[in-house]
Each structure stands twice: as C-alpha cells, then as structure tokens.
Amino acid sequence: MFALRALSWNHSVDVFSQSVVFILGLAFGSFLNVCIYRMPRGLSVVRPRSACPHCGHLIGWRDNIPILSWILLGGHCRNCSQPIEVRYAVVELITGLLFLLCYRHSGLTLVTFKCAVFGFLLLGLIFTDAETHLLPDKLTLTGLTLGLGISLFVPVHDLASALIPAFFHPGVAPQVSNRLYSLLDALLGASVGASFLYGVGELYLRCRGIQGMGFGDVKLMAMIGSFLGLRLTVLTIFAASMAGSIFGLWTVLAVWIKRTQRRIRRCHEPGTTARKRAWASARVAFQRHQMPFGVFLGSMGLAALFFGHALLRWYWRSL
Ligand SMILES: [Zn+2]
Secondary structure (H helix, E strand, C coil), X not given: CHHHHHHHHHHHHHHHHHHHHHHHHHHHHHHHHHHHHHHHHCCCCCXXXXXXXXXXXXXXXXXXXXXXXXXXXXXXXXXXXXXXXXXXXXXXXXXXXXXXXXXXXHCCCHHHXXXXXXXXXXXXXXXXXXXXXXXXXXXXXXXXHHHHXXXXXXXXXXXXXXXXXXXXXXXXXXXXXXXXXXXXXXXXXXXXXXXXXXXXXXXHHHHHCCCCCCHHHHHHHHHHHHHHHHHHHXXXXXXXXXXXXXXXXXXXXXXXXXXXXXXHXXXXXXXXXXXXXXXXXXXXXXXXXXXXXXXXXXXHHHHHHHHHHHHHHHHHHHC
C-alpha cells in the first residue's frame, strides 16, 4: 500500500515536472519568435514590446500566450484582423517539445541544458534562414562560444577524448585533462566543420562563378561542430548534403511537371516540346533560386544530436 502511494506520488511529481519543462519550452519558443523576426532586421530583441507587424498595435498579455492565443484568435490580429503566420505557433510548439524531449532523455542535468541550448539556437537559425536567407551572428557566434564553453562541463566524447589518453599523459588530474580533451573535441568539430564548408563554398565559387554558400553557413557549421564534435559534424554535413540534393531534385521535378502541364493547357504545345521547354526553364529557375542550406544543416544537426551516435553505432556494427 505504502509502495503504491509512493509510486503514485512519484508519477504525479514526474508529470508536474514534465509539464513545467514543456511550459518553459513554450515560453522560450515565444522569445525565439521575437529573435527570428527582429535579429535579421537588426532590431533589439528586448525593446520595444511585441507588436503586430501589420498595424503596429502592441500585443497584450492575453494575446501573447504561446499557442493558445494563436488558436483563440484564429490566426489573426485582434486589432487589424490581418493573418498572423502559423510559424509563431509552430516554433512555440517545437521548442516546447524539444525541451520536453531533452528532459525526458537526460533528466535535470547539464546534458539537458546543453541539448536545450543547442536545439533552441538551431531552431532559431533554421527559421531565420528559411524566411530571410540570413543566419545572424548573434545566434551563430553566441552558439559557438557557448558550445566551446559547455564542452568543459559536458564531455563531447569524440576522437580527442578517445585517442589522446592512449598516447599522451599531460601529468594533470584526470578531472582537468578530461575537460581539456572535451574542449579539444569541440574545437576540432568546429574547425573541421567550418573549414570543410568554407572549402566547398570556395570551390563552387571558382567552378560556377556564383556564391553557393554564404559565410553564415560556415559560422553555423562551426557552432554545430562545437556542440557535436568531429564525428557527428561529418555526419551532419553528409546528411544535410543528401537532404539538400533530394530537396533540390524534387523542386526541379515539381516545377518541370507544373510548367509542362501549363504549356500544354495554355499554349497548346505538343507534349514533347512542352516537356523540353519546361525542363530548360525549370533549370534556369532553380539556378536563380538560392536554397537556404542553413535549414538543412540545422535540421540535420538537430537530428544528429538525438540519433547520431545510435546511427554511427549501427553503421559500424553492420560493417
Ligand atoms: Zn494588426
């Protein structure tokens, strides 16, 4: 009986703490929305108070409750009835779920703090890049600094930590040397990730004569590397390139099919001619369109954080 009560009490505490973490995530998501809108425009994220982007009407507390306000207002401003982007509710929900996932995975620990910080910054960067094609330094460079700093307290567990102690003993206490190896792992991930992306960007510029990768992507990759270490950084770049290629191919095909149908319907062109011309214009449209690669790097960095090590273990076992 006593054991049953204790179990029920523990369950209640667990539900309560998970709810608190989720609500905290929603609140941080709400702040992240402010960052996503204001940072690329060079505005302060602290002042002035949140206002409708259409009519400038200041948003009261009852219209600023994460997710709930958006649903109750039917996705429209209370003052001018202009639509409020669904992104506001989506970012809040994803941040809430992210915080909850981190907490359920690692409890109330520094690992949870690291994952939540990393995920928070990545979500901000993904949505900023998708909307404005910009990756603000305030997020990437702050993230890089935090990633390096946190590596001193939460081990990165990568190549330096695994290999250096086998060959070299620095003659300091293990608590100190382990922190230094972890920092080295973070530095290695950041520098290799950033250098690789910079190299690819330069190569693309020299071969094609156009800039395929912005310096923001390089800084984003440095940030991701500082949190994940070398192995997951390589995995992130590989997965992001794959995802970007698939998305690019899918976009070209979708545009090609749409334009072919339009040419047949409106211009009454024969099928072969319509397909040929539509293919040429779809290729030109794709070359002009700049794909926000930060979206793919950020998404795959987030996926690598949660599933990367399991995926690498499965890969080595299956060899
Ligand atoms: Zn309004």
